[in-house]
Amino acid sequence: MEPARKRGRSDMWEQFKLIAPDKVRCLVCSTELKYHGNTSSMIRHFTAKHGAAKNHENTNQVDWKRELDEALVNMVVKDSQPFSIVDDCGFKVFVALLDPTYTLPSRKALKNMVVQKYEEEKAKAKAIMQRxxxxxxxxxxxxxxxxxxxxxxxxxxxxxxxxxxxxxxxxxxxxxxxxxxxxxxxxxxxxxxxxxxxxxxxxxxxxxxxxxxxxxxxxxxxxxxxxxxLNLVVKKSLDATPCLENLRTRARKVVTFFKTSTTANESSKKYRSR
Structure with missing residues (x-):
């Protein structure tokens, strides 16, 4: 069973075997790990339990850095995060605890990475449009x-x-x-x-x-x-029904009252929680 690969086979596959689509086994200690399509967890395990991967430490670190950068870009894009997240103290501490060896890119570098990702995805979409x-x-x-x-x-x-x-x-x-x-x-x-x-x-x-x-x-x-x-139909139907006008006006006043009064809003919360 061979894992899908995007940039060539990582050296980590000399130390691990894919035993299921989402699981790998260390060939040194037989520990089983979750596999998410990249070798990050494998590198962490091998470095912590068995030391750096012989002659491939630098290569593995570069691959790991690339994968983490890509994960950061995907997080910013999918979660609509600002580029300034890499300057946030809490985020820096969190990342450092996860991986002390990883250096966060600067805000400018992250922006360039996101722009590059956008251009790559746009090129793929354009290619599809041609077909x-x-x-x-x-x-x-x-x-x-x-x-x-x-x-x-x-x-x-x-x-x-x-x-x-x-x-x-x-x-x-x-x-x-x-x-x-x-x-x-x-x-x-x-x-x-x-x-x-x-x-x-x-x-x-x-x-x-x-x-x-x-x-x-x-x-x-x-x-x-x-x-x-459909929205226009409902709106015009309501406007054309005189008997509903008074009810709508009163409901509008009630909503406005609770939205503009903090005291009323707190009282409403207490009654709703009972």
């Missing part, structure tokens, strides 16, 4: 908490295993006026960048007049977002 025959897009304008405007464009397609797959093509800063002309120009630029101009079968947006007009100017089939449409 796909047809796609649909969703586009939406939104505003951040800092009042910065963005246009998000997402691509959907059916992969080789006949499963729906999604790729985020971009979240583009949009300081321009939200006109149909500007929106369609931005979406056209995204399609050209990803090489999918002739593959788009439809674009899904909300019912905003500028979004509808932008898709029309691209000469593509337009579909309204079902969730957005």
């Amino acid at each position: 796909v025959e047809a796609v649909s897009l969703t586009a939406d304008m939104w505003t951040s908490i800092n009042m910065d405007a963005y246009l998000a464009v997402t691509c959907h397609y059916v992969d080789d295993s006949v499963k729906l797959a999604t790729v985020l093509l971009g979240v583009l800063p949009f300081p321009e006026l939200h006109t149909a002309v500007n929106i369609s120009a931005a979406m056209r630029s995204v399609m050209e960048e990803w090489g999918i101009e002739g593959k788009v079968t439809s674009i899904v947006t909300d019912a905003g007049a500028n979004m509808v007009a932008s898709v029309r100017s691209l000469n593509l089939r337009h579909a309204l977002c079902f969730a957005h449409s």
Whole structure:
């Protein structure tokens, strides 16, 4: 049974045997360890129990450093952590306890590593897009908490295993006026960048007049977002039901009262905990 490898076979496999997809055994002391797709735990065990791996200590340390750097990058990306995490005292102490030999990268180095990871993943996604025959897009304008405007464009397609797959093509800063002309120009630029101009079968947006007009100017089939449409139906139905207006107003006042009064909020918590 051979382990999958990305950068060549590690020297640690001279000291361990893969006995299950997620388990390895030390050939020196027969200790069994969990295997997570890398040799980090194997190196730790061998260094602690049997000393450095003969003539391969430097190579193993380099491999280990590379794997830990990659794990750090993945953590920052998947958990939306700031680059400044490597400067946090608590995080430094935690990492030092886990592995005193590991040197955290600087904030700038970590940023460069994340950018490189982004470029690698984007290149892979673009390669997939070249093989796909047809796609649909969703586009939406939104505003951040800092009042910065963005246009998000997402691509959907059916992969080789006949499963729906999604790729985020971009979240583009949009300081321009939200006109149909500007929106369609931005979406056209995204399609050209990803090489999918002739593959788009439809674009899904909300019912905003500028979004509808932008898709029309691209000469593509337009579909309204079902969730957005359903929300509008519920909202308009509530607005068109006079007998509910008084109830909604009173409920709104109750919620506002508890949100703006710390004393009321604390009293509410005591009653809810009973």
